Every structure is written in C-alpha cells, then in structure tokens.
Amino acid sequence: MKTAEQTWHDASLPTDQRVAALLAQMTLEEKAGQLGSYWIRPEEEQQDGESNVAPMADTFGGGPSFETAIANGLGHITRAFGTVPLDPAEGRTKLAELQEQVMAANRFGIPAIAHEECLTGFTALGATCYPASIAWGASFNPELVQSMAARIGADMKKLGVHQGLSPVLDVVRDYRWGRVEETIGEDPHLVGELAVAYVKGLQGSGVSATLKHFAGYAASQAGRNHAPVSIGQRALEDTVFPPFERAVREAKVQSVMNSYADIDGEAPAASRRLLTEVLRERWGFTGTVVADYWAVSFLHSMHEIADSEDSAGLLALNAGMDVELPETIAYARLAEAVRAGRLDESVLDTAVSRVLTQKIEAGLLDPDYSPEQAWQGDDVELDSAQNREHARTMAEESIILLRNEQILPLKNPARLAVIGPSATQPRTHLGCYSFTNHVYSRFAEQEDYGVQMTSILEALREAPALAGSQIEYARGVDFTDLDEAGIEQAVEAARNAEVAVVTVGDLAGLFGRGTSGEGCDVVDLKLPGRQAELVEAVLETGTPTVLVLVTGRPYSLGQFADRAAGIVQCFMPGVEGGPALAAVLTGQVNPSGKLPVQIPDHIGGQPGTYLAPKLGWHSDGVSNLDPRPLYPFGYGLSYTSFEISGIELSAQEISTEGILEVSATVTNTGQIPGAQAVQLYLADEISQVVRPRRWLAGFAKVKLAAGESKRVSFSVHADRTSFTGLAGRRIVEPGKFTLFIGSDSEDLDQQAGFNIVGEIREIGEGRVMDTPVVIS
Structure with missing residues (x-):
C-alpha cells in the first residue's frame, strides 16, 4: 500500500485522490497557507499613490513578510514580472528563486501559482503588446484572438507563469467608463464568442485563464470606477452573465475573479449567490475563484459589511472565494477562526482542495517538478518575429x-x-x-x-x-x-x-x-x-x-x-x-x-x-434628446463594396426546441479583395417583457476576391430567442420573430420572419448559446 506522500506525488492517480491524500496530512495553518498570496512591491509604491498599479495600493501597508507568508505554504506569487522592469531572463531566475524558497519553507515542498496580467500580452518587459481588447471586438475574428492568446500563454509558460488574469468579459454599458478599452464590446454574443476563443488559446498553452470581473462591474453608476451598480436581475441574466457562462461551459475556464462594484448593495466578493450558486451550482464551474486585488479587504474598508479584516475574510471564504490576492491580509487568521469555531473546517478544506487541484493539473505536485524544469528551454524571447506578424494582422x-x-x-x-x-x-x-x-x-x-x-x-x-x-x-x-x-x-x-x-x-x-x-x-x-x-x-x-x-x-x-x-x-x-x-x-x-x-x-x-x-431609441414626441449614434454597432466601410442578398430560411416555423437554418449570399461587388463581417440579428415582435429592438445572434468574417460570392449559413436554435421572463425564469416564448442579415445593426436589408410554435418552454441550465456558421 502506498503512503500518503506516495499517493499525492503519483501523477498516474486521479487528481481528487491525490488532493484528498495531501489534504489529510495538512495542519490548519498549512491549509490556510494555500489560500494566501505574496506580492513583492517596490517601497515607493507602498507610499506613493502616484505609483499604484492596483487600486489604493498605497493605502495598504502590505501583508506579512515573505518569510512569514510562506512559512506554512503559499497559494500565489503575485506579479513577479509586471511590477517593476525586469529583463526576462533575470525575472525568470528571480521567480525560480522565490519558488525554491516557497517549496523549502513548507514540509510538502508545494510551490505557488505564479500569476500575471496578460490582457494585451504578457505584462513583462520586452513582451509583444497586442491590440487592446476593444480592438479584438473590432476584428470580429475569433480565430485571430485564439491564436493571439496561445502565443501569450506560450511566452508566459516558458518563464514559469501559471495563471493569467485575463480576459475581461464585462459588457460595455456606459462609454464614459475608463475600462471600456479592456472590454471586447457592448454585445454579449460578440464578447462571448471572443472570450471562448481567448480562453481556449491561453489554456491550450498550459496557462490558466481568469475571467473578470464577475459580475456587473461595467454597469457602474455614471461610468465611475468601483461605483455601485444599479441593475436588475433580468439585465444580469440576459446581458452581463452570458459571456461568463459561455467561457465556463464551453471553454472550461480554470479561474474567475470577482467584481469590485456592489450590485444593488450586494458585494460580489461576499456573494454566495454569485460565487457559489450561479458560478458553481448552476454553471458547473470547478476551478478557483480569486479575489480582485484587496477586494476582500474592501468588504471591511469600502463596502463596510464586515467589522474587521478577519470578518471580511470569513465572509468571502464562506461565499466561495478561494484565494485572497494580492497579499494575505484578511485570510491571515483562518486557522485561528476554525479553532475558535467561527469557520467550519469543511469550508476551508473545500477552497484548499480547489487550489491543490489547480496545482496538480499544472504539474506542480509531480515528484520531478522544479521551477527550472518548467522553463522548457533557454528561450526568453518575448517579442518574436512571429508574435509581431500576428500583432500586425x-x-x-x-x-x-x-x-x-x-x-x-x-x-x-x-x-x-x-x-x-x-x-x-x-x-x-x-x-x-x-x-x-x-x-x-x-x-x-x-x-x-x-x-x-x-x-x-x-x-x-x-x-x-x-x-x-x-x-x-x-x-x-x-x-x-x-x-x-x-x-x-x-x-x-x-x-x-x-x-x-x-x-x-x-x-x-x-x-x-x-x-x-x-x-x-x-x-x-x-x-x-x-x-x-x-x-x-x-x-x-x-x-x-x-x-x-x-x-x-x-x-x-x-x-x-x-x-x-x-x-x-x-x-x-x-x-x-x-x-x-x-x-x-x-x-x-x-x-x-x-x-x-x-x-x-x-x-x-x-x-x-x-x-x-x-x-x-429615437421616438418623436417622447424626448427632445435623440440617443441614436452617429455610427451604429457593427458599422465599418471598405475600399471595395459588398452586397448581401438572397436570404432564405429552412422553415417558416419551428418548435420551442427547434433549429432554424438561415442563409444569405455575400458578394464582393468591387474591384479589389476585401473582407466583410456578415451579421445576423434577431428581433422578438411581441414578448411578455420589454426586449431590445434587436440583438446580434451570429456573425462570420468572410474574405472575398473581387467579384467573388460566398453563401453564409447560420444554425439558429430556439434557445437563442430565450430571455428571463416575468417569473424570473428563462423561457422560450412562442410567437413571431424577425431575422436580419446585414453589415451592421442598422443596415439590415435582408430580413425574413418566422414563428416559434407550441407552449412556453422553461429552459433549464445548459442552453444553446452559440450560433454555428458555415461558409460555402
């Protein structure tokens, strides 16, 4: 029979068996250590707000010393590359030295997860910086985004980084918000398509992606950062949640980060509804939830729903927050809380199990693991010609x-x-x-x-x-x-x-x-x-x-x-x-x-x-203000010209569980090659709740030579018409719908109506959220 150590070191055994064997040997302090983090910050940053690279960093004196933080193990090493300029080779060596210290300080030799920002590229000196997320949205090209994320992940992995704090899946609600540049756009389908692509690309390279900010962050009042969010449950379910849900279900994302902004008085970092009921119980998320920087402490200092840092930590952990970032402050006394009866040990064990699972899946608990072995060669080039070529495209x-x-x-x-x-x-x-x-x-x-x-x-x-x-x-x-x-x-x-x-x-x-x-x-x-x-x-x-x-x-x-x-x-x-x-x-x-x-x-x-x-929208007699844009969503011209024609539906009606095929021909009617993003929109003619005039249901970027035509066919499931009904449950409602195909949200000459027939269908979890497309 194998000893416990042989069990958790055995890479051939199932992950849950290895986790259970290791967890059974750990003291309360060793368990709690896996939920903490450490950030080596410059001294001037801790005192000078002008130097902050995270909100209110100067107001926090920092957690315990490195030696104290790693004494019983450490969950995360925070931003070894993205805090001060470091030559990549120097940074890799420094990170490896930190990992060696972490491993030597705990009796199991468990290393930390090293995380870094990577939204527009690995946030490290000399790394290729790709276009901002809002530009990914402008490309309407998921394949490009997936390839970019794969390149970013490969560069991070070869320097010893395990987790990237990207992508941002907040759907734009107010253009005044400063972080619009970090978003993919204002439509949940566009955001979701590119989110799935990014997550698959990054995680396909062996680096965990982190969805942020869950949830509602971009809907802050007056577009002000961290401001409260006043938004109804229907807007959350139908606009804010979908990109996160798709990245969980379709891309199997390995980590999620909370939002700072409270939703109708509920702070996400302490929301069991969001972090456990929605994320895990409804969507089946199995990875780790990590705190946005100091979000746990903010429960005490900013949201004022906890009377101390320790209380804030207990609120967050019980809600489903696994790891406190960027430093161990509110989670510093979790072991004492268990002994005092203020925290159920099973809650602690659940969070630790998730962190250990992530470490095992990353190979960090394999018997032959060493920080240097994870380097995968001597190459530290972060701005290769291939990266540049992709950034250019x-x-x-x-x-x-x-x-x-x-x-x-x-x-x-x-x-x-x-x-x-x-x-x-x-x-x-x-x-x-x-x-x-x-x-x-x-x-x-x-x-x-x-x-x-x-x-x-x-x-x-x-x-x-x-x-x-x-x-x-x-x-x-x-x-x-x-x-x-x-x-x-x-x-x-x-x-x-x-x-x-x-x-x-x-x-x-x-x-x-x-x-x-x-x-x-x-x-x-x-x-x-x-x-x-x-x-x-x-x-x-x-x-x-x-x-x-x-x-x-x-x-x-x-x-x-x-x-x-x-x-x-x-x-x-x-x-x-x-x-x-x-x-x-x-x-x-x-x-x-x-x-x-x-x-x-x-x-x-x-x-x-x-x-x-x-x-x-604009309506005579309603207001003297015309909210219509100068240029609508999805708009963009070319040096050639395109024509979209010949819309056809596979049927005039479908059931509440049916699929409708809709197709049209796109032709380059100009003199030079070009690409057109063909866009499919849906409109619900009559419904039990007020709905948008139309919404993007699918798209395809089609490259065409001069004079060339291609047929674009979309498969539209009845679930794509679903919404949160008056009773608060998601439904497909029978009725009349219109499909539009065109070049932007207002230029939609090709349209056709169809009916959904039958009884109202209440949809359980796991609805169809994508619209497959075939170009022929």
Whole structure:
C-alpha cells in the first residue's frame, strides 16, 4: 500500500485522490497557507499613490513578510514580472528563486501559482503588446484572438507563469467608463464568442485563464470606477452573465475573479449567490475563484459589511472565494477562526482542495517538478518575429473606416500635413494594461517604451505609397494639456497641404494618469483636452482632412463628421499599430474592422448602447434628446463594396426546441479583395417583457476576391430567442420573430420572419448559446 506522500506525488492517480491524500496530512495553518498570496512591491509604491498599479495600493501597508507568508505554504506569487522592469531572463531566475524558497519553507515542498496580467500580452518587459481588447471586438475574428492568446500563454509558460488574469468579459454599458478599452464590446454574443476563443488559446498553452470581473462591474453608476451598480436581475441574466457562462461551459475556464462594484448593495466578493450558486451550482464551474486585488479587504474598508479584516475574510471564504490576492491580509487568521469555531473546517478544506487541484493539473505536485524544469528551454524571447506578424494582422483587421469621401487611400499628395499628438506618441497605441503604460512609463525615459514601436508619423514617412510626398508635422496640442498655442502652427501646416491627416485620441494610464484606462473615467464624450478644438481649427481651413482616432473608448464625432473627408477609428492597435494604420491609410491593406461599440453623435445622451428597447431609441414626441449614434454597432466601410442578398430560411416555423437554418449570399461587388463581417440579428415582435429592438445572434468574417460570392449559413436554435421572463425564469416564448442579415445593426436589408410554435418552454441550465456558421 502506498503512503500518503506516495499517493499525492503519483501523477498516474486521479487528481481528487491525490488532493484528498495531501489534504489529510495538512495542519490548519498549512491549509490556510494555500489560500494566501505574496506580492513583492517596490517601497515607493507602498507610499506613493502616484505609483499604484492596483487600486489604493498605497493605502495598504502590505501583508506579512515573505518569510512569514510562506512559512506554512503559499497559494500565489503575485506579479513577479509586471511590477517593476525586469529583463526576462533575470525575472525568470528571480521567480525560480522565490519558488525554491516557497517549496523549502513548507514540509510538502508545494510551490505557488505564479500569476500575471496578460490582457494585451504578457505584462513583462520586452513582451509583444497586442491590440487592446476593444480592438479584438473590432476584428470580429475569433480565430485571430485564439491564436493571439496561445502565443501569450506560450511566452508566459516558458518563464514559469501559471495563471493569467485575463480576459475581461464585462459588457460595455456606459462609454464614459475608463475600462471600456479592456472590454471586447457592448454585445454579449460578440464578447462571448471572443472570450471562448481567448480562453481556449491561453489554456491550450498550459496557462490558466481568469475571467473578470464577475459580475456587473461595467454597469457602474455614471461610468465611475468601483461605483455601485444599479441593475436588475433580468439585465444580469440576459446581458452581463452570458459571456461568463459561455467561457465556463464551453471553454472550461480554470479561474474567475470577482467584481469590485456592489450590485444593488450586494458585494460580489461576499456573494454566495454569485460565487457559489450561479458560478458553481448552476454553471458547473470547478476551478478557483480569486479575489480582485484587496477586494476582500474592501468588504471591511469600502463596502463596510464586515467589522474587521478577519470578518471580511470569513465572509468571502464562506461565499466561495478561494484565494485572497494580492497579499494575505484578511485570510491571515483562518486557522485561528476554525479553532475558535467561527469557520467550519469543511469550508476551508473545500477552497484548499480547489487550489491543490489547480496545482496538480499544472504539474506542480509531480515528484520531478522544479521551477527550472518548467522553463522548457533557454528561450526568453518575448517579442518574436512571429508574435509581431500576428500583432500586425490583428491591428490591420481591427482598424475601422467610418467615412470616405473619395480621399482614401491616400494618392501620394505632393504636400501632406500630419497633425496631432498621437502621430508621434506610440504609447497611444497601447492599453493601460500593457507593460509600457502600466509599469514602464513610471521608470523609463519618455522615448523609451520597453519594446520597439514605430509612430504613425514614422510609418507614413516610410510608406511606399507616399514616397513622393512632402510630409510636414505639427503637434497642435497635447492629450490633456489645455495649452492651445500649437494650434496656430497646425492650422498653417494644414493650409499649406493638399491633404491633412489629424491624429487624436487617448493616452492610457491608471487612476487618472491617462485619458483612458482603469480609474480614468470621463464626464462626457468630448475628445480629451483641447483635441476637439484642434480638429475644428484644421477643418476650418478647408483642406481635405482625414480624421484618425486612436482611442480606448468611442468619442462624440457629430460636430466633425460631415466636414471630414475621411474618418478612421483605431482602437489601441498594439505595437504594430503605426505600420498597420499607415498600411490602411495608403491602401496597402483594405480595412475590414467593425464597430464593437457605437460612435456617439453628441457628447451627452449616455449611457446607452445599441441593445435598447423601442423607448430607448429615437421616438418623436417622447424626448427632445435623440440617443441614436452617429455610427451604429457593427458599422465599418471598405475600399471595395459588398452586397448581401438572397436570404432564405429552412422553415417558416419551428418548435420551442427547434433549429432554424438561415442563409444569405455575400458578394464582393468591387474591384479589389476585401473582407466583410456578415451579421445576423434577431428581433422578438411581441414578448411578455420589454426586449431590445434587436440583438446580434451570429456573425462570420468572410474574405472575398473581387467579384467573388460566398453563401453564409447560420444554425439558429430556439434557445437563442430565450430571455428571463416575468417569473424570473428563462423561457422560450412562442410567437413571431424577425431575422436580419446585414453589415451592421442598422443596415439590415435582408430580413425574413418566422414563428416559434407550441407552449412556453422553461429552459433549464445548459442552453444553446452559440450560433454555428458555415461558409460555402
């Protein structure tokens, strides 16, 4: 018979058997140690709020010393790479040394899970930074996202990182929210499709993905970070939950992180309803729930539903929170709580079992494990040519052409004026969770980005199509500085040019250190600083102007649109953003991006997304405010033209459990190759609750040669019409529905009606949430 140690070390045995054998040998302190974490933070960060890379980091003095934290074992090592600039080889060695200390300090030799941010790439010095999540949404291309995530995971794994704190699955509700750039868009189906792709890619490389922020974070009042959320159960079930549910059920995600913002007074970090009943009992999640940084402590200090840190820890653990991040504070005395009768040991055991399961599945408890053995070779290159090529493709496919009055692509004008702050600042291409903006900008010289990047201006000067052009640059204004002195020079440059390209937008940062990003919320949707005044001044010259927006959120363009000759929207396109944008502007690349969020007409009138009921849309006599966007969800032009025709349904009616096949032909009617994102929308004509005018039910990005046609066929299950009914249960309701196929949420010429017949069907757990598509 095997000893207990032989059992939990035996990689051939079932995981649950190994976990049980190890758990049976552990003391209360050793169990509790597996639920804690440690973060080696710079001293200045613990005292200076200007240096925070997590909310209110300076207000927490930190947990116990490293030696104390690891004395009985450790659950997680927090951000060994993404806290200060470290050469990758140096960082890998440092992490391995930390792991050796963790293993030596506990009698079982159990290492910690090393986690890191990875939303737009591995958050480490010198790693490829891919486009921001909002740009993934603009690509409408799940395959690209999955391949990107696989590359990110491979780079993390070879340096010893086990878990990535991505992706963000919050569905955009208010464009003023600073973290819009971190989201995939405002539609739950689009978010869900790309979420499943990302999770499969990252976990396919051997790194656990972490869904965040569960749940409701993006619906905060007035778009303010961490603000309370006032949202009904129907909106949670039908809009907020679906991407999380799909990533759990379809992609088998291995970790979930809570939301900071309370929902109708209920703090997610202490919500048994969310963390246990919904996540585990309804959806079947079996992985670990990890706390957003200091979220457990916030139950005491911010939400004020616990009278102490210790009480906060007990609330969270009983709710279903497994691991406290980024440091062990509220979980520091769990063993004492068990002995005092304040915590049932079975609750502790359940959480520890989940953490040990994750470690076993990652190979950390195999008898031959060592941190160095997990390196998988000597390669520490994080910005390979292959990564760059993929980043370039993603950037190109995410760029959206909004307006083109026969000015694009640029035809080698003799005199070209390039104007605006983002033309020479490559940091504007990167999101707030890129290493450059998140960490490196606080340590490095202004022109040092930690990774090679080409500015928009440089890329235009290098573009073959502009080889004969004289290019003059004028900055005009900064991103936030209110000094307008440079506008005069910009106006002069525009007057002297045949064409002006004006580049404006965001510079991402954290907690007010940028115009977009975590804690960088805005009161309205006017361009930051004096950039609107710059655009206005250039347009007044009468020189044909191409407006280029490099942003993390949509801004109001109504005052400019009808006077601009061209408008290009670029959502934080990553390290290859400059060359990708130049390629689109000069016609080397035909744009194919689509809006994952709407572009507002005026600076107010928010919040509001395309998922609006009839009364949330424009209606004469209801309000003097017109909430309709300037450019709708899913919108995007091309240098070629497309036609969608010939919609056909496989039947005129289906049962409440039936499947309907719907197809249409998409044709490239222009002269050059291109790609069109064909979009399928559903509308419920009459229902027992108020529903959106229409919602995205499926999409497919179709590449076509000039003159080529392809047939796109969607399989629509009756479950795709389901909603949360008046009784609070999900139902498929018989009635009349309309299917639309088109190029955006408003351009939907191809439509056909069908009926669902039979009795109302109440749907149990595990409904059909995807819409398979075949292109032929």
